[in-house]
Each structure stands twice: as C-alpha cells, then as structure tokens.
Amino acid sequence: MSTAVSAKHSDAASLVSNTIGEITRHIRAHELGPGDRLPSEAALSRQLSVSRTVVREAFSSLAAMRLIDLRAGRRATVAELDYGAMSLVIEHGVHTEQITVQQIYDVRRTIETRTAMLAALRRTADEVERISTHALAMRENFQLPEQVMEHDLAFHLEIAKAAKNPVFSLIVGAFERVSRQTWPIGWRTRPSDAEQLEMIQIHIDLAEAIETGDPQSARDLMARHFDESVKALLAAGIA
Amino acid sequence: MSTAVSAKHSDAASLVSNTIGEITRHIRAHELGPGDRLPSEAALSRQLSVSRTVVREAFSSLAAMRLIDLRAGRRATVAELDYGAMSLVIEHGVHTEQITVQQIYDVRRTIETRTAMLAALRRTADEVERISTHALAMRENFQLPEQVMEHDLAFHLEIAKAAKNPVFSLIVGAFERVSRQTWPIGWRTRPSDAEQLEMIQIHIDLAEAIETGDPQSARDLMARHFDESVKALLAAGIA
DNA sequence: TCTGGAAAACCTGCCATACAGGTTTGCCCC
DNA sequence: GGGGCAAACCTGTATGGCAGGTTTTCCAGA
Known part of the structure; x- marks a missing residue:
C-alpha cells in the first residue's frame, strides 16, 4: 500500500x-x-x-x-460541524485499499488515549452519566452484537465530546462508518462470553476512571483497549 | 463555543x-x-x-x-486519497467559530508527536532528505515569511508521510488551509530575528532526530515545538 | 502488415426552460 | 391583535441543446 x-x-x-x-x-x-x-x-x-x-x-x-x-x-x-463527509473520505480510502484497518486503529489509539485523558479532566456530570450508560448497556445487551456495537460507537463519541474539543469529535466521528463495517470482525475474534465480557469490562472501567477524574488511568485503559483490539485483529489474520 | x-x-x-x-x-x-x-x-x-x-x-x-x-x-x-475536502470542513469550522485555533493546535500536537516518533522509526533516506531540505530552507529564507510558511507546512506533511500511515497524512493535511491563514499570526508573535531563528532551529533539530532515528527525541522536539507555538499565540492574545 | 493521422463517436461543461411540490410572506378578515 | 389563507418564492427534477475536449475507429500510405 x-x-x-x-x-x-x-x-x-x-x-x-x-x-x-x-x-x-x-x-x-x-x-x-x-x-x-x-x-x-x-x-x-x-x-x-x-x-x-x-x-x-x-x-x-x-x-x-x-x-x-x-x-x-x-x-x-x-451547517453545524458534521463529520459525515470526513467519514465518507475515510470509508473510500479503506474500500479502495489505500488505508488498512490496522492503520485506522493506530490513529484512533493516538487520538483516543488523548480524549480519554481530557475527558477525565473536563467531563461534566451529564457526560459521565451518558458515558457510563453506554458502557453498562454494552454489558446488558452483550448477546446482541448490533446493540453492543451501537453503544460502543456512542461510548467513544461521548468521550470525545467530553474532551471539549470539537476537532477530536470530528476525527473520532470520521471513523464511524468504517467502524460499523469492521466492528463485527473484531467481535468474532472474541468467540467466548468470557472474552466478550472482558472486553466490555474495559469500557466500564474506563467510564469509572473518567467519572473519578483519573486521567492517567483513563489514558492507560484506552490504550489497553486498543492494544487488545489490534491483537485480536492480528490473531484473526487481518493485517 | x-x-x-x-x-x-x-x-x-x-x-x-x-x-x-x-x-x-x-x-x-x-x-x-x-x-x-x-x-x-x-x-x-x-x-x-x-x-x-x-x-x-x-x-x-x-x-x-x-x-x-x-x-x-x-x-x-x-480518486486517490486527498485531504482537500477535510481541509475545507476544518476551515469552515474555524470561520463559523465552531473551532478555535487553540483547539487545532491541541489536536495537531497529539497527532504530530506521534508522526514525529513514527517517522524517526520508519523514514527512508529519501524522506530524510526532503524533511531536512525543508527545515534548512526555512532558515535560508527566514526573511521571507511566505517561503518559511510553505516549507514549514511541507515539513510537517513530509513527516506525516514518513510515518507510513496515510490517515496521519490526511489529518495533518486537513489543517493545511487553516494553517495557511493562521500561520502569519504566529509568525508575528516572534518579532525578532533571534526568536524566529530559534523557532526554526527546532525544526532543524527535529529533522536531525528523525535522520538519526531517535524516536524519543523526535517526539519531544515536536511537543516542544507545539508548546512554544501555543505559548506564543496565547501571549498574543489569541484565545 | 504496420503506422500515422484524421474523422467519427462519445463524453462532459454549461445553459435555458418547465413544472411539481414545499416554504415563507403578507394581507385580509374577524 | 390574531388567525388563516392565498400569493410569491424557492428548491428538486426533467428535457433538450450546444460547445468543446477525448477516445476510438478506421483508412491511406509506407
């Protein structure tokens, strides 16, 4: 490439x-x-x-x-700021094989370790509420991948929003379309309930770190989340 | 906002x-x-x-x-991957006051400390050549702001390219249009030759760190570059 | 048989016009 | 002053047309 x-x-x-x-x-x-x-x-x-x-x-x-x-x-x-166009550009890049899924994960890791950190510092009570709700909803519906995915996407977007920098929201949102298409692949690499719940647990822990206001811990959990995801993808042969 | x-x-x-x-x-x-x-x-x-x-x-x-x-x-x-559209979206956000210049700097710092690090690890000889050329050209033409700016922009883009992840190039490129408009403001906050050359020196040092293959140093220099820039902007009252 | 080049076929950029709906404005009546 | 209706305005889509650029085809000549 x-x-x-x-x-x-x-x-x-x-x-x-x-x-x-x-x-x-x-x-x-x-x-x-x-x-x-x-x-x-x-x-x-x-x-x-x-x-x-x-x-x-x-x-x-x-x-x-x-x-x-x-x-x-x-x-x-x-119009208001909207990541729809950027999302299409990224999607186009992936479909025409100019971008790999792994490259996207690397960028997301870079961006989202930062948003997690900032969110822990700047979040409001409302935002904590929404972030936690999505994390918990993932666990609740963990047998409905469709549901888990939607809450997962919303979870990441809410964290970006809580970072109080719309450019981060824009970028995280830009990956939404592609994520919707690659997410099921990642999910399938975690076939057992235990593995799935383990992955979801990171989200819950992350929500707690943001609620507590612990930026270092939030950062580390987000990093771990992406490291695990990439590991899973690689194990599944998505290179 | x-x-x-x-x-x-x-x-x-x-x-x-x-x-x-x-x-x-x-x-x-x-x-x-x-x-x-x-x-x-x-x-x-x-x-x-x-x-x-x-x-x-x-x-x-x-x-x-x-x-x-x-x-x-x-x-x-x-078409090939192109950041033109994303650049327009960002520009639109700034002009309609949905994004501040400072917010952009924060995102760029996040992204570009990473590209600097990756560039130090993955750069080819050709890329080192181009990166250094731009850095040196900044010093050479330091009395022609127009020239300095163009080489500055190209410098950052080349580093992103050397990171071997087109998504980083896309994002760094997305800020190009806005940078072209805000760059002169930053330049004016460094009125003396000494200050200007000091800022340019960081670029030269960064190019060297990438050439040497020292990711930690490249990362730190890029971080310093952005910290200095933000400090200059704040001093000039651009909040 | 191969090659150069011109004509034909195709294609896009731009324009004028037309009409079906949805929206806004303004006026009239109460 | 308020409510409601009609007129004016606006956008979405379609049709037909022409200028000029590009690709393909094919013929004439070597």
Missing part, C-alpha cells in the same frame, strides 16, 4: 469551483454562523452571472461536504 | 443522495481503485432511471469530497 496522500491544487477554474469559492467567501465575509441563511439559487445565479445549474451544483457540493444544509423549498443554511 | 458535532443520519431519500450511494456501491462492488473509470453520466442515467441532471449533481458532490476526479470530455475516475 502506498502512503501517497495529496491535495489537488485547485486552480480548477471551472465555473462550479469558482462558485463554491464565492459562496464560502460570502459566508466568511458576512460572518454567517450555523443556521444563517444563504442567498437563493436564483439570486446567486444573477449575482455571479452563471446559470442556476452551476449554482445548484455548487450548493450540492457544499452540502455533500456538510458545510451547508439544503431542504426543498427552503433557503440553504450554514 | 459549543462542542456539538453531529452527523445527520442521511436517510435523505433524495434522488441525488441515492445516486451517490449507488455510485459508491458501484466502486465497492467492482473493487475499483484509484484511476479506474466509472460509467458515463448517460449510462448511469439510464441504468438508474434518473435524469442526467441528477447524475451530474451526484458526480459533482463526489468530486467535491475528492472521491472521484472529473475532467471535461473524460470519464470520471476513482
């Missing part, structure tokens, strides 16, 4: 690209925030002297990146 | 969304890799029973996320 990652230097002087630039400039110039409305397609079309088709494709592209929200009949609005 | 980050659960049953799904499914089903060609707009239009308009918007969206490449007259092709 090559590790080439680039960014096309988009002088891409197509009308659509330019229009996308104009729209983002408009957002910046008017200091628009989430929920604020953008000009209508027709208005932009006149203003920039391009057809409505071009404006539509520009809007469509921005919506694909989740920078704006589109809904029929309504004006386009500036 | 709120730390809410979500992903709209896209049941979004619009024709365009469905078409996007169909196209990505096609890529997966046929195991297409970078450079492989996709069906023409007209063909997909017939095959999915939607108008060419819809297919065009779907292609346009995928191109915005850099999952495919579009060029006039040519068929669409599967």
